[in-house]
Amino acid sequence: MQATANLQLHTTTTSIGTLTFFQQDANSPVHITGTLRSLNISANHGFHVHVYGVSGSSPNCTAAGGHFNPYNTVHGPRSATIMQRHVGDLGNITTDANGTVTINIQDSIIQFYNATQSIANRTIVVHRMYDDGGMGTGDSNLTGNAGERVACGNIIMMISDGINIKPIKSNLVLTMMLIIMIFFH
Numbered sequence: 001m002q003a004t005a006n007l008q009l010h011t012t013t014t015s016i017g018t019l020t021f022f023q024q025d026a027n028s029p030v031h032i033t034g035t036l037r038s039l040n041i042s043a044n045h046g047f048h049v050h051v052y053g054v055s056g057s058s059p060n061c062t063a064a065g066g067h068f069n070p071y072n073t074v075h076g077p078r079s080a081t082i083m084q085r086h087v088g089d090l091g092n093i094t095t096d097a098n099g100t101v102t103i104n105i106q107d108s109i110i111q112f113y114n115a116t117q118s119i120a121n122r123t124i125v126v127h128r129m130y131d132d133g134g135m136g137t138g139d140s141n142l143t144g145n146a147g148e149r150v151a152c153g154n155i156i157m158m159i160s161d162g163i164n165i166k167p168i169k170s171n172l173v174l175t176m177m178l179i180i181m182i183f184f185h
């Protein structure tokens with residue numbers, strides 16, 4: 001299964017790049033690839049899947065809610081076991097001197113085939129600051145102290161021929177079906 005996310009700066013239409021999420025089968029990790037630009041130079045940026053999808057042409061990254069955490073665990077680094085991190089915890093991405101980062105991450109805890117751990121229609125978020133992996137103080141074991149949300153994008157599933165499934169359109173179809181059912185009842 002494959003998904004894409006177009007990451008836009010918080011509440012703007014400015015895209016900083018598109019990421020691809022690919023999982024070959026239920027026993028394979030999810031492979032995240034792509035390039036993001038326009039971030040702070042030579043910096044670590046916390047990188048997580050947050051629980052809710054975002055919508056609209058200028059996504060409000062705050063509306064994505066907290067880290068995707070279906071097992072109600074503490075915050076942790078990407079290298080932690082499933083019970084010692086949030087499912088959505090993907091650690092940090094590190095930019096170069098131009099503020100660009102090429103992402104090439106494999107992770108088996110985020111999933112498309114396991115419904116409980118599925119990241120489909122949730123939001124990938126890039127934070128301003130370093131994610132301390134739960135080793136810091138304050139909200140560390142909740143947020144990693146990664147600071148504000150710089151950019152985010154909805155993780156949208158693609159069908160095999162590469163055409164995006166647009167959740168908004170599916171909702172429209174469902175609403176129309178509901179109206180028709182009520183009308184003919």
Ligand SMILES: [Cu+2]
Nearest residue numbers: 047048125127
């Ligand atoms: Cu986050």
Ligand SMILES: [Zn+2]
Nearest residue numbers: 067075086089
């Ligand atoms: Zn977390």
